[in-house]
Structures are given as C-alpha cells and as structure tokens.
C-alpha cells in the first residue's frame with residue numbers, strides 16, 4: 001500500500017485517467033478537487049483488490065505551514081516549511097512540523113476529527129518567536145513557540161505534549177468554547193494537557209501504565225531540578241528547584257488555589273481535572289486514547305456551556321460514558337471513581353471548597 | 354539590584370515603588386520584579402504617566418500568554434493594571450524593561 005500527500009497537479013492527472021482499472025482513483029481525485037477549499041490537503045491510499053483493480057481511499061491529511069519569526073515578535077514570520085516539504089536543518093521547524101502532524105493524526109485517526117475545526121483547517125505554527133522567549137502560546141489562529149532563555153527553558157517545540165496542548169486550545173475554541181478564567185479556564189487548560197499527553201502516548205504507542213503522564217518533559221535545561229512542567233499522575237511533583245520553587249499544582253479539589261493572577265490560576269488548578277483523567281485512564285487500563293480519551297472527547301462535543309465548572313464537566317463525562325458504553329459499564333464506574341478521587345462530585349451539583 | 358537609598362533622609366511619601374508580576378504562560382510559573390527609588394522619582398514618574406492605565410485593552414483569543422500585573426505606587430497616587438502580553442508594547446514595554454533592568458528579581 002502506498003500512502004502519500006497528493007499535490008493538486010497530481011490529483012488533476014489522476015482525475016483525468018480514463019482506464020477502467022483507475023476508475024476509483026479518478027473518482028476520488030475528482031471529489032477532492034471539487035470539494036476542496038484552497039490549501040486543503042488529502043491523503044490517498046492505493047490498494048489492489050482481489051481482481052487487481054486499483055482501489056483508492058481518500059482520507060483527511062494535515063496542511064501544515066511553519067513560519068520563522070527570526071527572534072522578532074512579528075507573526076507569522078517567513079514561511080520556512082510547507083506541507084510535504086522535506087525536513088531541513090532547523091530542529092525547531094521540524095519539531096513543530098512533526099508535532100502538528102502527530103496531533104492531526106490523533107484527532108483524525110482516533111476520533112475522526114479533521115483538524116482543529118473538524119473541517120480541515122490548515123495548521124499553522126511559528127517558531128523562533130521573540131528573544132530568549134520563555135513560552136509557547138495559541139493566539140486564536142496559530143501556535144507560537146519561543147526558543148527559551150537557555151537558563152531555565154530550552155526550546156518549547158521539544159515535546160509533543162506542548163504542541164498537542166496548543167492545538168487543543170484551538171479544538172476547545174471551536175467546540176465547548178470554555179472561557180479562560182477560574183474553573184472553566186482550568187478545565188480548558190486541563191483538556192489541552194489531556195490531549196497533549198495523548199498525542200505523545202499515541203505517537204509512542206504507550207499504555208496508561210507505561211506513559212509518563214508528564215507535560216513538557218525535556219523543556220527545562222539541565223540546570224533545573226525537575227523532570228517536566230506538570231505531572232498529570234502526581235500534580236505538584238514535576239519540579240522542586242531552588243530558583244523556581246516547587247511545582248504548585250493541587251492534586252485535589254480541597255487544595256484548589258484561589259488567586260487573581262494567571263486568570264484565576266488556570267495553569268495551577270488544571271492539576272485537579274488532569275489527575276481525574278489519569279485516574280480514569282489508569283482504572284480502565286490499556287491505551288488511554290481509546291476509552292478515557294474517547295469519553296473526554298465526547299464530553300467536549302456534548303454541548304458544554306462556556307462557563308462549565310468542574311462538577312458540571314465531571315457530570316458530563318459520566319453522561320458521555322453512559323451514552324457510549326452503557327449506564328452500568330466499567331467506563332461509567334471509572335469516570336465516577338476518577339472524579340471522586342480528586343474530590344469532585346459527578347451528580348452535577350456544585351462542589352464546595 | 355537597584356534598591357536605592359537617598360543619601361539624605363527624605364519623606365517616605367516622596368518615594369516611588371513599582372511592582373511587576375508576570376503570571377500565566379504555558380508553564381504557569383510566576384516571576385516578579387520590583388524597584389523602589391527616592392532619588393529618581395521624576396524619571397520613574399515620566400515612565401509611569403506615559404502608560405495608558407485607563408485603556409489597557411484585552412486579548413480574549415490567546416491562550417497560555419503571559420499576563421503582566423503592574424503596580425506603581427507614586428507620591429500622590431497608586432496605579433495598577435493587568436496588561437496582556439500581546440499589548441505589552443510602547444510605554445508599557447519601556448516601563449517593564451526599565452523595572453527589569455533596575456529592579457530586584459524574585
């Protein structure tokens with residue numbers, strides 16, 4: 001079986017084939033050309049059936065473009081790698097390109113979602129943003145990565161979890177639209193960590209037991225005492241460093257952090273739903289993207305309101321698990337146990353803290 | 354480190370104190386800088402009053418960007434603002450750069 005990204009000129013050639021053995025391929029190519037918006041890519045796979053006919057299957061494919069801001073804060077920067085172009089010598093460019101591809105693969109192959117918006121939205125990223133810029137962010141339309149300061153942080157493209165996290169902010173923007181403050185903001189953050197981690201687990205074919213459950217592993221320089229920025233399995237344990245202090249994430253609702261900084265501590269309190277997801281995945285075992293991830297993905301598309309809080313989200317995961325797997329399924333029991341493990345009720349009632 | 358002391362005692366009310374707290378970001382690790390000065394009050398006041406404290410603006414689309422909380426305690430008034438990273442330009446950037454250069458970090 002051959003698989004590849006088919007450029008438009010080749011689609012045109014295939015669409016024009018008239019020999020009967022190429023009929024399916026020509027039809028698929030025509031469909032792509034007719035349906036496509038500009039810049040859309042598609043993946044065609046060719047197989048031979050029992051009668052030696054060429055069978056063509058059309059599936060979604062990413063359309064990635066990476067820009068280089070060349071250490072300015074100007075977006076999108078100079079285009080340095082477009083879809084289908086070969087890797088070059090710039091590690092950050094190729095890490096961003098590969099991470100976008102890995103994220104696209106999880107959403108497309110596991111959840112049947114065609115890109116961020118479900119409609120093949122091009123995936124755009126910019127690397128080398130700013131001078132010694134210590135961050136990666138989503139600006140509503142693209143992912144942006146700094147090079148780090150070389151003292152505390154190295155390149156922000158170094159982990160698939162970061163790239164998956166940023167693109168998932170786009171998915172949340174196009175689905176639940178959770179506001180970026182307080183509990184809905186911490187859920188927004190957690191959903192990005194959940195699918196960011198699943199991008200890495202899916203690419204590495206890890207199980208819930210073999211996955212690291214770390215977010216941003218390898219981002220810290222060797223000078224920092226810490227393994228990653230966050231731990232979904234054990235929030236609050238990712239680093240403990242003389243200069244940075246100790247990882248401040250709470251692991252349960254009793255330790256919810258009330259602050260006005262960071263939009264109400266969205267990067268702190270995400271530890272609580274992060275651990276709930278880990279507990280569900282751990283209880284179900286196997287590949288976390290299959291059942292735990294499916295429950296969370298279904299929940300994201302279940303019609304959440306933008307101000308959904310922890311208890312509302314927890315109840316929605318139980319409802320999503322019941323809808324897909326049945327009310328007395330192991331998945332429902334695991335969802336209940338996961339939230340109970342972090343002190344959040346799943347009956348939809350507001351949780352006191 | 355530029356916590357400056359005037360050689361002659363001056364009234365406490367004549368000092369200026371500026372605090373910059375950067376929160377948010379993918380890592381969620383806060384950083385802060387502050388400066389206190391009694392002898393450069395005019396220079397600092399010029400930097401502070403150049404900033405549009407009442408028209409900061411918002412950046413509702415971005416995720417994981419830094420947010421800058423800036424508090425300036427001046428002899429007659431105290432100003433505070435939360436500035437999204439995307440809007441930390443012009444006089445805001447000049448003020449923050451100066452505090453980061455002159456002030457103490459931690």
Ligand SMILES: [Zn+2]
Nearest residue numbers: 189192416417
């Ligand atoms: Zn985020």
